[in-house]
Amino acid sequence: MKPHQLGFQIDLSRCIGCHACVNACNHKHAGIHTVFRHLKTVKDSHDCLTLACNHCAAPECIRVCPSHCYSKLRNGIVIHHSTACTGCGRCVGACPFHAPRLLPQTKKVDKCDLCWDRLQQDLPPACVNACLMGALRLVDMRTVPPDLRQMADSYAMTTFTRPSICILPAQPTTCFWRTEEHHDHN
Numbered sequence: 001m002k003p004h005q006l007g008f009q010i011d012l013s014r015c016i017g018c019h020a021c022v023n024a025c026n027h028k029h030a031g032i033h034t035v036f037r038h039l040k041t042v043k044d045s046h047d048c049l050t051l052a053c054n055h056c057a058a059p060e061c062i063r064v065c066p067s068h069c070y071s072k073l074r075n076g077i078v079i080h081h082s083t084a085c086t087g088c089g090r091c092v093g094a095c096p097f098h099a100p101r102l103l104p105q106t107k108k109v110d111k112c113d114l115c116w117d118r119l120q121q122d123l124p125p126a127c128v129n130a131c132l133m134g135a136l137r138l139v140d141m142r143t144v145p146p147d148l149r150q151m152a153d154s155y156a157m158t159t160f161t162r163p164s165i166c167i168l169p170a171q172p173t174t175c176f177w178r179t180e181e182h183h184d185h186n
Contacts, residue, residue, distance in 0.1 A: 005057055005076035005141040006114060007164025008128075010050055013171045014135035017048035024130030025052065028115065034101045036112040037127055047170045050136055052127065053078065053099035053112035054163030057141075061091035061100055061111075069109070076141070076164055077114045085109050096161060114138075139166060 017039060025037040037052040055078045062070040062078065069085045072078050080091075080100065085108040091100040092109060100111040115125035123129070128138050144166045 004074075005055070005164050006119075007055060007076065007139055007141045007144075007166060008050075008052070009137045009139045009144070009166040009168065011135045011137075011168040012042065012047040012049065013168065014133040015048045015050065016133055016135075018132070020130040020132060021050050021127035021136050024126040025112070028126040032103055032110060033105065034103055034110070036099070036101065036110075045170065049167070050127070051097065051165075053114070054097055054161075054165045055114060056164060057162035058160060060094040060096070060161055064090045064094040066090065073116075075119075077116055077119075078111075079113055079116065080109060080111050082106070082108050082110060096158065097163065141166070 019039060022035070022037050022039060026035060029036060037050060040049045040051060041047070042049050055076055057076070059070065059072065059078050061080075062072065066088065067084045067086050069081050070078060070091070071081065087102060087107040087109065089102050089109070092098070092102055100109045102109055115123075115127075118125060118129075124138055128136050131137075141164050
């Protein structure tokens with residue numbers, strides 16, 4: 001099997017900020033009391049951007065972890081192995097997206113694993129499955145045009161980490177109904 005890079009595609013025109021993706025992620029990870037996915041408002045607009053771990057092509061979490069708790073699967077998913085984690089938090093500080101989270105109850109780090117257990121059953125990640133508007137999708141990053149692979153400039157290090165996220169810009173709103181024009185026929 002040829003290696004590929006799975007990632008998230010977010011269509012800003014479709015996201016209505018309903019939090020279904022956030023709630024689905026929280027429900028799946030209910031026992032750990034932390035948030036792996038969150039919504040953020042895009043700068044200078046009212047568009048919502050849903051974010052979690054971006055399963056970067058060159059993840060900083062892997063590079064800085066002294067305990068080698070991370071691995072990258074052939075499909076691009078970055079997995080954290082908590083059994084080796086000492087809770088030092090270096091990965092938390094190194095990730096430009098703040099995806100790894102130090103869990104207060106275990107004093108170890110955990111993060112989004114793209115619902116690897118669901119993918120092994122040919123099911124989409126919980127967040128993708130919950131998105132009723134189709135704004136959040138799982139994609140093979142090899143099929144995404146290079147200009148759509150770039151993140152907003154507000155995130156540092158994206159040139160180096162190469163996040164696996166594709167953001168489709170919001171399109172102008174279109175009216176789907178037509179009103180009758182009234183003309184004066186005098």
